[in-house]
Amino acid sequence: GENVEQHPSTLSVQEGDSAVIKCTYSDSASNYFPWYKQELGKGPQLIIDIRSNVGEKKDQRIAVTLNKTAKHFSLHITETQPEDSAVYFCAASSHDYKLSFGAGTTVTVRA
Amino acid sequence: GAVVSQHPSWVICKSGTSVKIECRSLDFQATTMFWYRQFPKQSLMLMATSNEGSKATYEQGVEKDKFLINHASLTLSTLTVTSAHPEDSSFYICSALLTGSGYTFGSGTRLTVV
Numbered sequence: 001g002e003n004v005e006q007h008p009s010t011l012s013v014q015e016g017d018s019a020v021i022k023c024t025y026s027d028s029a030s031n032y033f034p035w036y037k038q039e040l041g042k043g044p045q046l047i048i049d050i051r052s053n054v055g056e057k058k059d060q061r062i063a064v065t066l067n068k069t070a071k072h073f074s075l076h077i078t079e080t081q082p083e084d085s086a087v088y089f090c091a092a093s094s095h096d097y098k099l100s101f102g103a104g105t106t107v108t109v110r111a
Numbered sequence: 112g113a114v115v116s117q118h119p120s121w122v123i124c125k126s127g128t129s130v131k132i133e134c135r136s137l138d139f140q141a142t143t144m145f146w147y148r149q150f151p152k153q154s155l156m157l158m159a160t161s162n163e164g165s166k167a168t169y170e171q172g173v174e175k176d177k178f179l180i181n182h183a184s185l186t187l188s189t190l191t192v193t194s195a196h197p198e199d200s201s202f203y204i205c206s207a208l209l210t211g212s213g214y215t216f217g218s219g220t221r222l223t224v225v
């Protein structure tokens with residue numbers, strides 16, 4: 001099955017700086033790569049996703065890049081704000097539609 | 112956007128009793144629902160996949176007789192934790208697959224077995 005690795009496990013940034021989280025996946029058939037933000041006691045919320053036919057996608061302060069050859073994808077958050085503090089998960093899915101999640105990154109934005 | 116309503120948000124039950132968690136898709140039909148379990152400070156682990164009108168498919172190591180999943184309609188999937196024990200205490204989350212659009216998650220249910 002798919003194996004998704006995510007780094008770092010924790011990330012502390014100064015408000016206004018950028019945050020980068022990286023994930024690798026093992027199954028070359030994976031074709032959908034979402035990123036989720038999870039706040040304490042709540043379900044994951046999709047913040048951005050990318051499909052395997054695209055190399056980069058941006059939505060305001062959030063961007064995701066995908067390198068299919070290397071089987072890795074990254075989340076970039078610019079101009080971080082305190083409300084960006086949360087746990088972020090990457091995930092990957094292929095033809096069976098099952099999502100495999102990374103271990104998560106706890107992001108803390110220092111004011 | 113598409114919303115999955117999950118209830119209850121939290122429940123406390125006595126050891127040996129059963130608990131039912133419901134997930135309803137609002138304004139859309141969910142052919143496929145996924146059920147996850149998340150322990151504190153850990154990632155989401157897929158428990159089972161349910162398709163409307165058919166038996167659920169369980170992941171390896173998940174006891175299907177303990178975690179009963181029913182997906183009798185296109186808008187409702189339920190997870191029943193039978194004979195719950197303290198080790199079943201966890202955060203349970205459902206997710207609906209929206210063909211061509213990705214996944215939408217419920218808000219989760221915090222189960223505490225005492």
